[in-house]
Amino acid sequence: MTTTYPARAQSDVRTDVSMTVNGSPRTLRVEPRTTLLDALRDELGLTGPKKSCDRGECGACTVHVEGRRILSCMTLAAMHDGHRITTIEGLEGDGDLHPLQEMFIEHDGFQWGFCTSGQIMSAAAMIEEARAGWPSAATVDVAEPFTIADLSKAEIRERMSGNLCRCSCYPNIVAAIAEVAGRR
Amino acid sequence: MHQFTLSRPADISAAIAAHAHDAHVAFIAGGTDLIGLMKDRATFPERLLDLNRLPDMSYIDAPSGCGLRIGALARMSDVAAHFEVRSRFPVIAESLLFAASGQLRNMATIDGNIMQRTRCAYFRDEDDLPCNKRRPGSGCSARFGLNRNHAIFGWSDDCVATHPSDLAVALTALDANVLVHSPAGQRSIPFAKFQRLPGDGPERDNVLDRGDLIVAIEVPSRSEGRASHYFKLRDRQTYEFALVSAAAAITADGERIGSARIAMGGVAHKPWRLTAAETALRGVSLDDTEALKAAIAASFTEARPLEHNFFKVELAQRVALRALETAGARL
Numbered sequence: 001m002t003t004t005y006p007a008r009a010q011s012d013v014r015t016d017v018s019m020t021v022n023g024s025p026r027t028l029r030v031e032p033r034t035t036l037l038d039a040l041r042d043e044l045g046l047t048g049p050k051k052s053c054d055r056g057e058c059g060a061c062t063v064h065v066e067g068r069r070i071l072s073c074m075t076l077a078a079m080h081d082g083h084r085i086t087t088i089e090g091l092e093g094d095g096d097l098h099p100l101q102e103m104f105i106e107h108d109g110f111q112w113g114f115c116t117s118g119q120i121m122s123a124a125a126m127i128e129e130a131r132a133g134w135p136s137a138a139t140v141d142v143a144e145p146f147t148i149a150d151l152s153k154a155e156i157r158e159r160m161s162g163n164l165c166r167c168s169c170y171p172n173i174v175a176a177i178a179e180v181a182g183r184r
Numbered sequence: 185m186h187q188f189t190l191s192r193p194a195d196i197s198a199a200i201a202a203h204a205h206d207a208h209v210a211f212i213a214g215g216t217d218l219i220g221l222m223k224d225r226a227t228f229p230e231r232l233l234d235l236n237r238l239p240d241m242s243y244i245d246a247p248s249g250c251g252l253r254i255g256a257l258a259r260m261s262d263v264a265a266h267f268e269v270r271s272r273f274p275v276i277a278e279s280l281l282f283a284a285s286g287q288l289r290n291m292a293t294i295d296g297n298i299m300q301r302t303r304c305a306y307f308r309d310e311d312d313l314p315c316n317k318r319r320p321g322s323g324c325s326a327r328f329g330l331n332r333n334h335a336i337f338g339w340s341d342d343c344v345a346t347h348p349s350d351l352a353v354a355l356t357a358l359d360a361n362v363l364v365h366s367p368a369g370q371r372s373i374p375f376a377k378f379q380r381l382p383g384d385g386p387e388r389d390n391v392l393d394r395g396d397l398i399v400a401i402e403v404p405s406r407s408e409g410r411a412s413h414y415f416k417l418r419d420r421q422t423y424e425f426a427l428v429s430a431a432a433a434i435t436a437d438g439e440r441i442g443s444a445r446i447a448m449g450g451v452a453h454k455p456w457r458l459t460a461a462e463t464a465l466r467g468v469s470l471d472d473t474e475a476l477k478a479a480i481a482a483s484f485t486e487a488r489p490l491e492h493n494f495f496k497v498e499l500a501q502r503v504a505l506r507a508l509e510t511a512g513a514r515l
Contacts, residue, residue, distance in 0.1 A: 013189050032190035032232065035219070055220055056288060068261075068290045074216050075291060078190050079234055126286055134265040137281045137422065142264075143271045143410075143514070161422040162285020 017081045021046070022090025030077045037061045039077035040087060048088035048117045059163035062118040063087050069125035071162075088117035091124065100124055103176035111167035119163045123177045126159045127151075130181065151181050185222045190232045196365050196397060199233055204367050204395030211235050211397065213257055214292040216284075217300040224308050226301075226318055241399065244269065252276075252403040256295035260284070260351075263294060273403060274514065275412035275431050279354035282416045285423050295398045298352045298362070298378075301389060302345035302453075303425050304334065316342045320387045332492040333427065336500070337452040343386030344490060346450050347379060348425050354414055355401065356455035357431040357447035363400040364392065372402070379454035386453070408433035408445050411514040415507035416449070417499065426450040428500045430507035434465075436515045441465050446480075446508065451500055458483035458504060470512040473505070480504045 018027045021044060028043045037054075040046045040063065049072050052060035056074040063072045064086040091098045100120045103109070110116040130151045135142040138158035139150070156174050165173065190212075193199035203209045210229035212218050213236055221227045235241070241257035246268035254263055263269055264280035284292060301307070306325035307315045314323035326334055326344050334344040355375045362373045379390045392398075403409075412433035418424040429449035435442040444465040446458040464479035480501050487497045 013187065015190070032188055033185040033222075055223065056216060059285065059287060062287055069287045070291050071216075071287045074219050074288070076190065076212075076215060076219070079212075079215065079236060122287065129261075129265075129286065132265070133267075134261065135270065135277070135281060136286075137278070139281075141274075142277045142281065143274045145267070158422055159286055162287050 015078050017078050019077075019080055019082070020084045022086060028077065032076060032078050034077045035073050036063070036065075036075050036077045036080055036085070037072035040072060040085070046087045046089050049121075050114055050117060052114065057164070058115070058118075059122055060115050060118040062121040062163065064121060064125055067125070067128070069122050086121075088121055091120065098124065099180045100176065103179050104173070107172045107176040107179070109169055109172040109176040110165075111169060115163060115165045115167075119160070119165065119173055122160060122163045123173075123180070126156075127177070127181050130155070130159070148181065151178075153178055156181070185219075186225075186228050188222075188230050188232055190234055192234045192237050196238060196399065199235060199238065200365055200367055200395045200397050202231075202233055203397065206231065207394065209233060214259070214296045216288050216292045217296055221301065221308075224310050225312070226308060235397075246272065249405065251405040252401075254294050254401045254403075256398045256400055257293050260289040260292045260294065260297060261286070264289065271410070273354075273358065273406075273409045273412060275354045275357065275409070275414045275433055275511070276351070276403070278414035279350040279416075279431060282414060282429075283350040294351070294401055298349050298355070298401075299390070299398070300349055303348045304345040305330070307345060316382075316386045317345065317389075320385075324386075328491070330492060331490040333450075334490055334493055335452045336487045336489045336493060336496050337456050338381045339453065339488070339490075340382045340384065340386070342384055343382035343453065345382070345386070345453060347389070347452070347454050348449075349455075350414065350416060350426060350429060350449060352379065353429055353447050353449035353455040354412075354431040355403065356457055357412075357433055357445045358403050358406050358409065359445075360404070361402045362398055363402060364396050365399050366393070366396045370399075375455075376457060382453045389453075406433065406445075407435050408443060411435065411511050412445075413507050413510040413514065415503055415510060417503050428496055428503045430500075430504045431455075432504070432507035432511040434508065434511050434515070436470075437467070439471075440467050440469050441512075444508065446483075446504055448500055448504060451496060460485075461504070465508075470509065470515075476505055476508060477501065480508075 050060035052058045061073040135146045208230040241255045243255040245253040270277040416429040433445045447455045461483040464482045
């Protein structure tokens with residue numbers, strides 16, 4: 001059985017959204033239904049965030065909003081007026097790779113690479129979450145304080161579980177992140 | 185997705201007024217459930233009200249010696265990371281940490297978490313199979329279909345879905361309250377009365393009406409809070425909805441259980457409180473596994489498994505036992 005969309009108004013419902021994307025102010029005119037992912041890719045040409053499942057299940061679209069990792073496929077661009085957005089394109093500084101990018105290369109943390117930008121964006125923010133003392137489902141006792149020294153490989157695996165890798169490079173991804181987080 | 189408009193209400197009053205008399209209006213906050221439902225063509229709101237800029241809705245108040253009050257727009261990750269929540273109500277922090285992924289927890293709100301809709305595959309199916317939640321009166325595909333993930337308590341022939349929220353299970357065990365604003369004023373709804381059983385109206389997940397907006401969750405001070413645990417069993421270890429889960433919270437009376445609170449997820453259309461078991465657990469020693477099992481079994485005489493989920497009856501009792509014993513280790 002096929003579903004037909006309900007009748008809807010034909011009027012222009014587009015809206016202006018101003019965001020700081022990778023340090024630069026950008027203003028876009030988007031339909032309210034445009035996801036942040038589609039706006040970044042199709043309006044701004046930032047194809048680092050990947051459109052894979054488009055349902056919040058794989059993590060390939062991970063970007064930072066106000067420094068926090070989120071899934072850009074599950075939020076509307078128009079909800080982010082005034083926000084600071086960082087994509088993988090904004091992670092490196094002055095041509096120098098981010099330490100996570102270097103370690104993904106060093107540890108062979110990818111094969112065909114479609115998940116890689118999401119993995120790296122997720123890991124960069126995840127390390128900050130751990131530094132801020134956030135526990136996870138792998139934490140032995142959430143009632144006790146958590147420090148970055150507690151970020152074991154089991155912790156990394158749990159905290160990175162929102163990023164799927166079809167090539168199953170997980171051991172190398174975890175090794176790369178562990179090295180950047182200061183633990184092997 | 186279909187076309188819709190998006191606007192930002194200036195305050196709570198404007199939000200509830202716009203929602204009260206217009207069936208085509210929906211609230212959006214984190215968006216992690218609603219956007220998925222719209223992509224799956226399960227809902228077609230024409231006008232979205234973006235709640236994210238409403239002031240003073242993201243707080244977490246945990247004054248010492250009192251309970252908790254959590255603003256509706258607080259993000260799952262912030263609540264789970266809050267040290268007072270973790271130390272005084274570990275069951276709440278754990279229920280959040282065992283849900284979704286790091287990215288989703290940064291987006292999703294407390295309000296949206298308890299409002300999220302069932303993960304029943306027939307309800308979510310883009311091909312629009314019969315589902316009384318999706319299209320009232322169309323029938324229930326799961327009742328005689330694939331129902332391994334479905335309810336063993338409280339279902340009706342019109343709907344056998346389960347509620348997917350982990351947090352709601354913890355809040356049910358702790359008898360939390362949902363604070364709601366509406367055009368008629370403010371009211372407080374005990375969690376046990378907040379979500380509905382399906383009956384003959386499964387399209388309604390809870391008791392909220394048009395114009396109702398959740399503004400906060402209140403958790404009363406509970407002596408059981410500290411010795412509490414959320415145990416979640418899934419088909420994979422992480423980033424998955426519960427097959428069966430349990431929230432347990434207890435106090436001790438010497439070497440024995442003084443009081444126990446247990447609610448279960450993955451077994452009914454709402455978090456399922458094990459009332460009979462709670463009564464039977466009073467005075468039982470935590471070291472007496474057989475007595476604990478017998479007390480828990482008191483709540484399973486009314487279980488009605490479906491064709492594919494008979495295993496949940498035994499599994500749920502083991503999950504309840506594990507949650508209880510782990511909570512007991514925190515005494």
